[in-house]
Amino acid sequence: MSDAADFIDLALQRESSWLRAEEMQARLGGSASGTGLTFYGASVGAVRGTLRDALRRYTELAHDDITALSSELWDVPVFERRLAAIVLLQSSLTLLTNTDLTRVEGFFRSAALRELVDPLAVDVVGPMITGLDVLARVRADSVLDRWVQDPDPWLRRAALLSPLRALRSGAGDWDRFVRHARMVLAEAPDGGVAGEAAVHVRSVLATHRPELEFG
Template identity: 70%
Template sequence: MTAACDFVDAALQREGSWLRAEEAQARLGERHQYYGASVGAVRGTVRDMLRRHRDLVHDDITALSSELWSVPVFERRLAAVVLLQSRVALLNNSDLTRIEGFIREARLGELVDPLAADVVRPLTAGLEGQASARADVVLERWARDPDPWLRRAAVLSRAPATQPPARRSTTP
């Protein structure tokens, strides 16, 4: 593990509680493991890590998000989402492939919805020219995919930003 990933993982484990972990598992299912860290703790941990590692560039951010995502622990995956949200300005249309993989694996509204609304939507809104056209092709493909989570992400990523966020749920 990289130092940044080690920092995030250790902090999330310290912030966790077995009671919150059991509650999350009962609410969200057994697809993931749970440390029991709060959403606020996840956001704070990512913020602290970014302060410690100020020199992270595009490739570092995407590699770290994949490293966090690689272990099926909900809080680590949420940290990957928060990391991408916080550095969405560094992302480009080629990152949609990585995000697609995250969406296919997540199968959980609490992860898919913020990826679509808070990462893909602003990412694609900031693209121009050929990059924008390529992203549109990807989102069109998502919209026709048999995977209901990918179709959901396509809809949410194209919804107007002023629209209230969709109710988070564990079913598509």
């Protein structure tokens, strides 16, 4: 493990609580069955604080260091480590580009948990794509077009959730979202984790942008 990964892991373990770990296991463990996911019992605030401390300590981290560190954290199936990987990427959005979607796709495929998939899609993938230049954004959009047709429901969920922040703020490509949502709902009219995401985005936008019509 790198020094930065070791620092983060030890800090998370110091913030652990066996009572919180048991509660998280009871609340989330069933949803993540089959992933081997375990819990330290550190709070979300502790995870965010740990990442702030790590980035202050390791100020020299460049793009390749950040992405490699995110993989180091994610590769050990501990909820707080994976959440730390998401916070790390969220804190480094200006360094990310469309080619990093390949790595993030692997995270989605192994996450199998709303509490990991949703912030990774909404707080990392969406804002990262919004900040890309025109050519890189076209390439990133083609990745989302592929994700929404993938058999993995968590990848389809990610594709639908990623434009939420942009759409809610008055930007984003509403027509693209509608096409993606219709595609998913046609295959899963009874819901599922992907269809659930389409319904959620429509519900949020019904409040924030009621002028948008799903048709």
